[in-house]
Amino acid sequence: MAGHVLVGADGSESSLEAVSVAAREARERGLGLRIVHAFVWPHMRAAGLAAAAQALREQADTVVTTAVEHARAAEPDLADVEGEVVTGEALTVLTARSKEADLVVVGSRGLGAFTGLLIGSVAVYLAAHAECPVLVVRGRADADGLIAVAVDSSGDARAAVEAAFGEAERRGTGLLALHVWNTWSAEGPDHHGALSPLVSNISELRKQAGQTLTDALAPGLAAHPHISVERRLLEGRVRPVLIEASKEARMIVVGARGRGGFKGLIMGSVSQALLHHADCPVLVVRGGAEHHG
Known part of the structure; x- marks a missing residue:
């Protein structure tokens, strides 16, 4: 979908900060906001693990719901806000989705889907492979100048x-x-x-x-x-x-x-x-x- 800002959400404070910045960037550009939580689902074919799988799904849905609510609270005038849980590895998903985006926003640190990935891993990979500019939220996010x-x-x-x-x-x-x-x-x-x-x-x-x-x-x-x-x-x-x-x-x-x-x-x-x-x-x-x- 063209005409939007894309941001990854993983439930961390850093990603929520990125969601706020992405919402502001979408408003300033007159674009929509797409919030994506990428998750690699574990294999749970054994009996008795259905409940655990359901809990993981609910957790992923909560990450997206929280991020969407956070974006709407940060930018109440931004009407076009959508969130989605996507099956896949985070960098692969964000890179693929960048083909349809005007801007990708990522935080400087993360949990969940970004566990173990330093800022250099996430941002440098996306900057090298994304099909649109990449904004990395770090330092003084609300800086003047x-x-x-x-x-x-x-x-x-x-x-x-x-x-x-x-x-x-x-x-x-x-x-x-x-x-x-x-x-x-x-x-x-x-x-x-x-x-x-x-x-x-x-x-x-x-x-x-x-x-x-x-x-x-x-x-x-x-x-x-x-x-x-x-x-x-x-x-x-x-x-x-x-x-x-x-x-x-x-x-x-x-x-x-x-x-x-x-x-x-x-x-x-x-x-x-x-x-x-x-x-x-x-x-x-x-x-x-x-x-x-």
């Missing part, structure tokens, strides 16, 4: 910039555009894993970094000329710089993969570092996703 976006020249970063302008538009706030650069050459580590020589012309490298930021923002500025954009060229290591910047943002948007400032860094490094350590919610966007909110 600008929408921050990590910028480089990759396709995913361009999609992230587009999504960030959309988030700023919906919230009536400005945009904080971040491009991290350093004095290592753009080629990064060579095929033997050794670092490339230091770039001698620092002023030229800084100029190139500024042009990368300008080029990446141009389409968004053309489409949203009324949105105020603060640009920052930051020198240093990408991950700690972005994590520090998240302390003043209400949300940070990042592409699943990148190059330039992110060259060689895949989902398991920059994006996963933000998913573990950012001080605000993290929106991960893939360039190949059909929907960008």
